[in-house]
Structure formats: structure tokens, C-alpha cells
Amino acid sequence: MNHPFYQKKQKEQKKIQLIVCCYAFLLFIIALIIAWQSNIYFIAFFVFYLLLTIIAPFIDVPNNKKSGKLIYYSNFFIVEKEKNGVLQIHGGTLLDYYFVLNFKWNSKQRTNYIIQQYLEGLVNLIEEYEKNNVRQIRFTGTTYILNKNTAKKLGFTITKTNSLQLMLLVLNYFNVLISNSIAKGNFSFPNVTKSISFEAKLDDLVKKKASIKALSNKLKHRG
Structure with missing residues (x-):
């Protein structure tokens, strides 16, 4: 990294x-x-x-x-330490948006890089647990960046976003607003009410690993 x-x-x-x-x-x-x-x-x-x-x-x-409570698998893919067989996935924070993104890039270049880092981090996560043969593990998360179709293509199942998850997004709205504006290159309001929650077992993600890696490499070479 x-x-x-x-x-x-x-x-x-x-x-x-x-x-x-x-x-x-x-x-x-x-x-x-x-x-x-x-x-x-x-x-x-x-x-x-x-x-x-x-x-x-x-x-x-x-x-x-x-x-060790948080583990980076790429610049924009963070995972909480495993708890009761569950890994909570998070996207990049404001710190990552500020220090990692090149402010000379246009909006499309920044967005492509963020998505590529999501995919690269997911591949790294899959490969680590696959290598250690830890099959009984569940991955969960909530995001406003990915839509339902994209999440499903990556191997995730869409779950109901509970009130606590939505409340945390709302409470951190200004943080999300600044991050989203940095990503877009202009003042941009994210619609956190359209956030989705997702989950997957390792085997579900392993099945999609090749296509996830291919898409990640495609975005990386696109620059």
C-alpha cells in the first residue's frame, strides 16, 4: 500500500x-x-x-x-478487526481522500481510482482469507457509492439497512460531504438515504474473484 x-x-x-x-x-x-x-x-x-x-x-x-483494530487492504478499502466471524468493510475516510487523491486529476480519474482501489482491496482481502483457508467468515458493509446491481455482481447479497447504520451515516454527513466533494472535484451532496447494506460469505466472493481482479486491472490501466 x-x-x-x-x-x-x-x-x-x-x-x-x-x-x-x-x-x-x-x-x-x-x-x-x-x-x-x-x-x-x-x-x-x-x-x-x-x-x-x-x-x-x-x-x-x-x-x-x-x-490493529482497522486494517487497510488498499488505499480506499478498510476492514475492522474480525469479531465473532464477521468482518465489517469500510470505504476510504476523509484522511484517505485528502492524502491519496491527486488534486490535478479530473472527476472521472478520481472516481475511477477510488473504485479501482475498492476492487483491489476486495481482491487482497479475498486472497488473504483464501490463503489462510478461513471459510467460516462473513463480510458486511454499508455504502452510498455502490448501487445494488454492482454489489450483486461483486458477489454480495443486499440486506436491509438498519436504523443505526443509517443514523451513523447521517451523523457523519459533513464528513461524507467533504469526501464526496473531493472525489467529484466540486461541491457535491451525496444522497445517503440511498445507501445499501450488503453481506457475503468468502465462498461467494471467491467465485467472483477473477472478474473482480479483471475489472480492477482494467481500471488501473485506464489511469
Whole structure:
């Protein structure tokens, strides 16, 4: 994995995290002043929540990666540590969108790269568990990026999105909004209400591995 953030030394990573926190603190102080002068105290609470959701990926994700709670299988494909035979799949976070994507790329190039990294990460995940012969494992996730047909073609079964999963997406909407806007190259509102949940057993994904790998290679060579 050639992730620009994780290729930096620990000292540099900590410095970036400190800078992010300092900027967030400064913006919160400004919000407090505005709230106090206008007597609209909701402004301070709203900005605090907004900043918290935005800076969280820059702090939590690297720390959880270091502790082993999160595992990167590609720059935009992250998996939670196995729990009770279930692996929770996640797409890239705001940290990944900011550090990995080339801002000189156009919208199509960025989108192609993100999808290619999803596919490459999925192949890496399949091959690791296939190699270790761990068959009794289930993969689950929720996404607003893939549609139902694409998910099915990859070997997943569509499941009902529960209220908790949808609530987490809504609570992190501003984080998702910024990530989506970076991917599109302009201000772009994602429709999280159209998110889908999916699951699959290893054998289901193994059957689709060749086609997933072929599509990943096709997108990689497209550039």
C-alpha cells in the first residue's frame, strides 16, 4: 500500500494530527465568539459537532490502524478487526481522500481510482482469507457509492439497512460531504438515504474473484 500519510514517519504523522486539532480549536474559538456576541449559542454546539466529525478520521483512523483494530487492504478499502466471524468493510475516510487523491486529476480519474482501489482491496482481502483457508467468515458493509446491481455482481447479497447504520451515516454527513466533494472535484451532496447494506460469505466472493481482479486491472490501466 502506497498511502502518502502512512509512508510518513510517526513524528510527521503526529505533527499533522496536531495541526488539524489546532485549526479545529481555532475555528471553534471563533464560533464561540460569534455565538456569544449574537446570543445564538446553537452556533457553538453545531460547529463543535461539525469539527469533531471532520477531524475524527485524522485522529481515530491512524490510531486504530496502529492498534490493529482497522486494517487497510488498499488505499480506499478498510476492514475492522474480525469479531465473532464477521468482518465489517469500510470505504476510504476523509484522511484517505485528502492524502491519496491527486488534486490535478479530473472527476472521472478520481472516481475511477477510488473504485479501482475498492476492487483491489476486495481482491487482497479475498486472497488473504483464501490463503489462510478461513471459510467460516462473513463480510458486511454499508455504502452510498455502490448501487445494488454492482454489489450483486461483486458477489454480495443486499440486506436491509438498519436504523443505526443509517443514523451513523447521517451523523457523519459533513464528513461524507467533504469526501464526496473531493472525489467529484466540486461541491457535491451525496444522497445517503440511498445507501445499501450488503453481506457475503468468502465462498461467494471467491467465485467472483477473477472478474473482480479483471475489472480492477482494467481500471488501473485506464489511469
